[in-house]
Amino acid sequence: FTDRVIAPSLLAADFSRVGEEVSRAIHAGADWMHMDVMDGHFVDNISFGPAMIQTVHESNDIFLDVHLMISRPDHYLERFISAGSDLITVHVEAEHDVAETLRRIREAGCQAGLALNPATPFSEVVPFLGEIDLLLCMTVVPGFGGQAFMPEVLEKISAATAFRQTNGLRYHVEVDGGIDATTAARCYSAGANVMVAGSSTFRAADMAAAITAIRTA
Numbered sequence: 001f002t003d004r005v006i007a008p009s010l011l012a013a014d015f016s017r018v019g020e021e022v023s024r025a026i027h028a029g030a031d032w033m034h035m036d037v038m039d040g041h042f043v044d045n046i047s048f049g050p051a052m053i054q055t056v057h058e059s060n061d062i063f064l065d066v067h068l069m070i071s072r073p074d075h076y077l078e079r080f081i082s083a084g085s086d087l088i089t090v091h092v093e094a095e096h097d098v099a100e101t102l103r104r105i106r107e108a109g110c111q112a113g114l115a116l117n118p119a120t121p122f123s124e125v126v127p128f129l130g131e132i133d134l135l136l137c138m139t140v141v142p143g144f145g146g147q148a149f150m151p152e153v154l155e156k157i158s159a160a161t162a163f164r165q166t167n168g169l170r171y172h173v174e175v176d177g178g179i180d181a182t183t184a185a186r187c188y189s190a191g192a193n194v195m196v197a198g199s200s201t202f203r204a205a206d207m208a209a210a211i212t213a214i215r216t217a
């Protein structure tokens with residue numbers, strides 16, 4: 001849980017050629033593909049659903065890190081599992097029995113992630129930290145790519161890594177929103193190890209150089 005993982009966010013890719021964009025990310029050194037699912041209800045935007053995950057799964061071997069920004073993750077879970085997700089992250093703020101959803105994800109053989117928004121205190125996720133493979137600390141208010149990193153979240157990242165150490169737990173700490181080489185360096189220092197990056201990777205002139213810069217920040 002200290003290895004650096006770089007997960008480009010498909011939301012920033014050119015949707016007219018998704019297959020080529022995923023290959024481009026893989027060749028540029030992506031470790032995971034981050035896939036942002038938005039329902040127009042939990043967040044003020046609509047992106048894509050299980051069909052997109054399935055398409056990417058069928059044409060590539062890359063680890064699929066699926067971030068569900070939807071109000072009822074419990075209702076859609078089976079569809080995201082059978083689409084080929086490797087890790088499914090649900091929000092603690094969504095309308096579901098969080099412990100039960102995490103249990104179902106793991107029972108299906110997927111890794112389970114739990115996300116919290118910048119305004120949500122760390123204490124809200126504490127009851128579930130023994131049941132997850134990844135904690136996602138949002139570093140922007142979710143809904144859109146291209147927003148500015150919120151440095152006030154760094155404190156929560158430090159708390160999450162300190163809590164893991166103190167309690168002998170095992171989960172990745174992922175950050176998502178406004179990540180580039182500069183903000184990644186601050187997140188690594190606070191203890192995060194999985195960097196989601198949309199604009200700074202897919203929209204870079206040289207994607208491989210951008211990923212390397214984030215990895216070695």
Ligand code: DX5
Pocket residue numbers: 009011012034036067140141142143144145146147176177178179196197198199200
């Ligand atoms: C925000 C999404 C992010 C987004 C990140 O709601 O969860 O994954 O794609 O985009 P950038 O890296 O451009 O901030």
Ligand code: ZN
Pocket residue numbers: 009034035036067176196
């Ligand atoms: Zn995301």
